[in-house]
Amino acid sequence: MFSFNIDHKDPQSSARAGVIQTAHGEIQTPIFMPVGTAGTVKAVHQHELETEIKAQIILGNTYHLYLRPGIEILQQVGGLHKFNGWNHPILTDSGGYQVYSLGNTRKIKEEGVTFNSHIDGSPHFFSPERAIDIQRIIGADIIMAFDECTPYPCEYGYAKKSMEMTHRWLARCCERFDNTQGLYGYEQTLFPIVQGSTYTDLRIQSAEAIAAFNRPANAIGGLSVGEPAEDMYAMTELVCGVLPADKPRYLMGVGTPVNILESIALGIDMFDCVLPTRNARHGLLYTAEGILNMRNAKWKDDFSPIDANSPCHSSRFYSKAYLRHLIHSSEILGMQIATLQNLSFFLWLVTEARAHIQAGDFRAWKEMMVPKLETRL
Amino acid sequence: MFSFNIDHKDPQSSARAGVIQTAHGEIQTPIFMPVGTAGTVKAVHQHELETEIKAQIILGNTYHLYLRPGIEILQQVGGLHKFNGWNHPILTDSGGYQVYSLGNTRKIKEEGVTFNSHIDGSPHFFSPERAIDIQRIIGADIIMAFDECTPYPCEYGYAKKSMEMTHRWLARCCERFDNTQGLYGYEQTLFPIVQGSTYTDLRIQSAEAIAAFNRPANAIGGLSVGEPAEDMYAMTELVCGVLPADKPRYLMGVGTPVNILESIALGIDMFDCVLPTRNARHGLLYTAEGILNMRNAKWKDDFSPIDANSPCHSSRFYSKAYLRHLIHSSEILGMQIATLQNLSFFLWLVTEARAHIQAGDFRAWKEMMVPKLETRL
Numbered sequence: 074m075f076s077f078n079i080d081h082k083d084p085q086s087s088a089r090a091g092v093i094q095t096a097h098g099e100i101q102t103p104i105f106m107p108v109g110t111a112g113t114v115k116a117v118h119q120h121e122l123e124t125e126i127k128a129q130i131i132l133g134n135t136y137h138l139y140l141r142p143g144i145e146i147l148q149q150v151g152g153l154h155k156f157n158g159w160n161h162p163i164l165t166d167s168g169g170y171q172v173y174s175l176g177n178t179r180k181i182k183e184e185g186v187t188f189n190s191h192i193d194g195s196p197h198f199f200s201p202e203r204a205i206d207i208q209r210i211i212g213a214d215i216i217m218a219f220d221e222c223t224p225y226p227c228e229y230g231y232a233k234k235s236m237e238m239t240h241r242w243l244a245r246c247c248e249r250f251d252n253t254q255g256l257y258g259y260e261q262t263l264f265p266i267v268q269g270s271t272y273t274d275l276r277i278q279s280a281e282a283i284a285a286f287n288r289p290a291n292a293i294g295g296l297s298v299g300e301p302a303e304d305m306y307a308m309t310e311l312v313c314g315v316l317p318a319d320k321p322r323y324l325m326g327v328g329t330p331v332n333i334l335e336s337i338a339l340g341i342d343m344f345d346c347v348l349p350t351r352n353a354r355h356g357l358l359y360t361a362e363g364i365l366n367m368r369n370a371k372w373k374d375d376f377s378p379i380d381a382n383s384p385c386h387s388s389r390f391y392s393k394a395y396l397r398h399l400i401h402s403s404e405i406l407g408m409q410i411a412t413l414q415n416l417s418f419f420l421w422l423v424t425e426a427r428a429h430i431q432a433g434d435f436r437a438w439k440e441m442m443v444p445k446l447e448t449r450l
Numbered sequence: 451m452f453s454f455n456i457d458h459k460d461p462q463s464s465a466r467a468g469v470i471q472t473a474h475g476e477i478q479t480p481i482f483m484p485v486g487t488a489g490t491v492k493a494v495h496q497h498e499l500e501t502e503i504k505a506q507i508i509l510g511n512t513y514h515l516y517l518r519p520g521i522e523i524l525q526q527v528g529g530l531h532k533f534n535g536w537n538h539p540i541l542t543d544s545g546g547y548q549v550y551s552l553g554n555t556r557k558i559k560e561e562g563v564t565f566n567s568h569i570d571g572s573p574h575f576f577s578p579e580r581a582i583d584i585q586r587i588i589g590a591d592i593i594m595a596f597d598e599c600t601p602y603p604c605e606y607g608y609a610k611k612s613m614e615m616t617h618r619w620l621a622r623c624c625e626r627f628d629n630t631q632g633l634y635g636y637e638q639t640l641f642p643i644v645q646g647s648t649y650t651d652l653r654i655q656s657a658e659a660i661a662a663f664n665r666p667a668n669a670i671g672g673l674s675v676g677e678p679a680e681d682m683y684a685m686t687e688l689v690c691g692v693l694p695a696d697k698p699r700y701l702m703g704v705g706t707p708v709n710i711l712e713s714i715a716l717g718i719d720m721f722d723c724v725l726p727t728r729n730a731r732h733g734l735l736y737t738a739e740g741i742l743n744m745r746n747a748k749w750k751d752d753f754s755p756i757d758a759n760s761p762c763h764s765s766r767f768y769s770k771a772y773l774r775h776l777i778h779s780s781e782i783l784g785m786q787i788a789t790l791q792n793l794s795f796f797l798w799l800v801t802e803a804r805a806h807i808q809a810g811d812f813r814a815w816k817e818m819m820v821p822k823l824e825t826r827l
Contacts, residue, residue, distance in 0.1 A: 402518050
């Protein structure tokens, strides 16, 4: 069922436009995937994801879903799609990243990771096999290998050891995945993850090892964790050069609008990031003309639409002054409006990128867009 | 412009069905008015108020709007309708109630009330004249007299003195109102407020005094502040007997679904309350079959719709288990869904009440509904 077809390649960069087919429908790439941590993209309705934001695939976090609502509930209802009513593609991470960043007193060993819930302190154990089993139960169309995402900076020795363990864990993930089936009558696809921190030799080594597993798509992890942007781009370019060109490439946890355009140019097809949603709730807006901090007093009597060119109704309907008031007053509606703006903009951005790849002028368009996207309005 | 026509009277109670005409459109009574404290009904979009909740009029709180965004902004944009994009009727309270309940170190004197902002402690002064001026700037279709809302219980001597001052304040409100005009080219209407705590003689005295001002509508304040329900009903019935039958009667701050039906039976036409919105955010749902506490574990694997009979899409689309998960995880979407459910139910309830008044079987319907509405599911 899972397939990837590249329609167009940009003549002046490594950007490509394609279509991923999944059991819950197709995804036009390059794509940005809104993060729906606990089975909800915070502050937006599922129908708004469809009609306003025009999301094609959303993320779920295995760690969060495992703790709440719990896998018993998800199994009983028949998976996350049935639970939250999102009948389009879903991707779940493996839970590893949250275990490392949120879990208390985590211990990483060859067998797996023990950790305590950040909610109630209860003890839990994740392993490559367990991460696959849980993701089988959640039932996402795309599931991720259980890896260790090293922090930045990371000492070379640790990065190498960790990468090697991630490769051994991937073998265990693949074995478990290949010996089990989706629980709900449709196919799931496992994406392996390249690690190697910011070390050129490790990244090449990891990309080669991961490519050798010959899965239908590949992901790049361990970037956008605090390293300089040039390092991120350098590692991405390096890894894209090793990973097979005919399979989707997913750059995990990236990024700003500029990061996304630059990484598309390097050959990345899929992105996810909490930036548009988290920053929205703090009043930071992304638009095609630049970034607006809605907390600034300068917006208090600006009665023009939030973003007159937004594909999103609420951004054309409400004024900057009204949104500024809502954000300033910590009103929920402010978070709703800002989230709709940011996500619809991120989806607009990748859709435009795709159109320009198809038109053959992606690079010129990107170079025109980048300074605008970085402007503080 | 403001008018009230009674279409039907219930033969077996004092309930009536009517239509209020305002500059921003008509209101079919009896009506429930969602509370939009700071110019937003928390967690719902304006278009959801229109199409899902079917609100006909919403409330704004003068105290909150005066502090944020402030009257300069509201005057500059041309009033609250223009600011928040709600192009239907709006009612504002006078600010008094919030001054007493939220303001710090408030001092009530004959001239007016000094208080400190609950946001930044800054000193402010409200008087009957100032409350009218501010409400002229906010530009609501219906504005309220500046009164003192006595707490419960309230000593007789204080209740009497306070009521008498409220009457003198009303004279000042009317004078200011009658000597000024709406700022934005449409008419506003001032509602006076009956006080008198839970004392029969004071309530009669106040209702007579307020009726003598001969304004186009009348309100009843100082109830639903902690007194037993039977006292609230007794005072409401008493006051309704004195206030003219051909003018709208607004029972301020009431109440539960049962309170609303019982008060409609006593001759009340308009209601507002934070109950459906505030309780929604804490996971308490109102339905035609009873009350659901979504925090209860019993809902965790109930995959049936939140309310299959709801007029609201989200209540038919999402399951109880999903909403329980969202509320349990303090997700914003949970507050959104629960608010939509409660407000659409409150609007459904008054619309049904109206239909049964028109059909002549309101009393029988009310008696059938009351036990259901009180049921804890």
